[in-house]
Amino acid sequence: MHSLRRRPLIAGLLIAPLLTSCFAGGQEASSSGDGGGRLKVALAFPPAENFSPYGADATLLSRLGVTEGLTKLDANGTAAPALADSWQRKGDRGWLFTLREAEFQDGSKVTPAAVAAALEHAARAKPVTAALSGVSITAKAVGDRQVRITTADPDPALPLRLSSPGLAVLSAKAYGKSGKVSPVGTATGPFELTKTTGATAATLDRFDDYWGGRAQAAGIDARFIADGAARTNALRTGEADIAEAIPVSQASSLDKGSRKETATSRTTGLQLNTEKGPFKDPGLRAAARAAIDTSALAKGVYEGHADPGKGIFGPALTWAADKRVKPEARAKAAEPNGAAVTIGTYDNRPELPEVAQVLKGQLEKAGFKVRIEVRESSRIEPDALEGKFDAFVGARNTMLDTGDAVSVLASDYTCDGSYNLSLLCDDKVDAAVKKAENTADTDGRQDATMAAEAAILRTDAVVPLVHQRIVTGVGASVGGEILDPYERALVGTGTRR
Structure with missing residues (x-):
């Protein structure tokens, strides 16, 4: 039985060799003065677990400093x-x-x-x-x-x-x-969480005794706005100083100076349920992979703000591209013969339902019968983790949880993985991941990581679709925003307006 636990905040490309000066270990030098006013921040994902520091909301707390x-x-x-x-x-x-x-x-x-x-x-x-x-x-x-x-x-x-x-x-x-853990007033970052309004808003005040220096902003007023167009409008109208995850369909509506594009460690993939349903058959998984045109997704849905999927780790992780291993002994594609499949996805990232629609057309052309189910992320991912869909489209920041490429493979694709959306349990995969985990030498660990990626891709449990760049909306009066390739930080001591 799979050990399927928590939902990490869903996050597509890996770290670029050179990053903006905004990202320097997560902080920018702070001023000794009283600083500016409060920052208004629009976030895409609402707290799903009452700001628990262990699950999805851990990244929210980190991004807000x-x-x-x-x-x-x-x-x-x-x-x-x-x-x-x-x-x-x-x-x-x-x-x-x-x-x-x-x-x-x-x-x-x-x-x-x-x-x-x-x-x-x-x-x-x-x-x-x-x-x-x-x-x-x-x-x-x-x-x-x-x-x-x-x-x-x-x-x-x-x-x-x-x-x-x-x-x-x-x-x-x-x-x-009671076992509950509260980050309100108990953390160490430059901003203190002081008030929450359900899953719609949060208030943070500056923590003046922060070891890294007092933040320039007096505080943060955060709003959780799942609709991408609404987040973009909030930035345009001045209701937000910073808006994360601007949809590619909205990016051109922002002034060039307000549009910050960052290569991150996010890959959008199609996870196929290997435990039950049509995709338990390796031949049908192979047929689905063969039917998908990833270039059409990168050029069409993402309007050039993404690269076609090449693997679990995208081209921004430069060593991964150089060390990639071709999967061996993949199953031969079977004839779908009208096999009915349900694809689940979420709308917090508005490109994903559109990706699902394009996949529907491609798979139906190959002989599948496809139904799509779309919900807000916190409402759909528990069902996905329980294997209630035949396939799931998600955007995963592959370096979010640990910064170690091996760890995401262990979490997402091993028998005991905590975020195993494909419900994959394969002895060869587990052995390859274990070998990578036990390799200390950096170069050897990278080689073992890519061998493990090849072992996973051999199963067709996941079809990498695109390696995405993200667009952050930043108001003209704002400075010091953090464009973090790992999407762990957004504001810091140097963020100001």
Whole structure:
């Protein structure tokens, strides 16, 4: 039985070699003055889990500058200091992290005991946070500045893993007796979550004692607007200073200066249900793959703001393109003979229903009979994780959860994966992913990662459709926005209006 858990915030291309100056480890230098006014931010995805720091909402908290962990990702995709200013590996399974001086938003100090307790809470969270899928950790305070983290198995990617938004460090007050975890006033970031209005809005105030310097903006007024046209209109009318995920159909309506295009680690793919239904048959999965013209999607639906799908990892991850391995021994395409399939998708990213419609035409031309079901993401993905669709169109930021390419393969395509939309359980895939997980050398790990990608593509459990670039709308008076290829950050200490 598959272990299918939580919904990560759905996020398409990988990190570009050179990024704008806005993204420099997630922050820009802050001013010593009182700073500007409040920022109005329009976000595409509403909180799905009451701002839980372990599931989908962890990325919301990170993007709004509320939470942070021991490490973060720099522009090159490597682990950089955050609440930990240095670390050392101690043997195969141990790591020693040295903490910087910092405070929680409730005024308490960030101590080794507090950090160890926060990580232990995350390790016990149910459902498990994606960064710890298949991983077991223990954390213990060492002296007055250090934390020792021990993994059950060797984990050379642990510093990358600890950068995950789902492993944010919160104060003791965050953890209630009922088991609920509240990030309100208990995090360490430059902005403090002070008020929420259901799934429609959130209010954040500047945290003046932030270790990285006081933010230039006095606070953030966030609105969650699922409709892409409405988000774009909010930017045009001044109701929003920053609007994320501008639909490609709306991008041309913005002034060139307000349109910020970023290569990210997002791939849009068609996940095929390998456990039940028509696509349990490898031959029908092969027929679906053969029927799909990804160039038509990139040029048509995405209007050139995407590249045709080549694999799970797109061309912005330059080493992946150079090391890609051709899948071997794929199944021969079978005749669909009118096989009826249902494709699910969500409308928070308005291109996706259009992608599903184009796929419907292509698959029906090949002999399938296709029905499409569209809902808001938080309402449809639980059903997708339970295998209630024959296929699912989603946009996945493949580096979002850990920054480690191997981890997304483990989460999405192994028998015990926490986000296994295709319900794939294949011994060869699991073995290939395990080999990559156990490889510490960077070059060897990359080779093993691409071998694992080839093993997954061999099964036709997923058809990579496009590697997308995202468009962020930024008002003319705004500066210091963070154009993060991992989509973990949007505002920081230097964001201002």
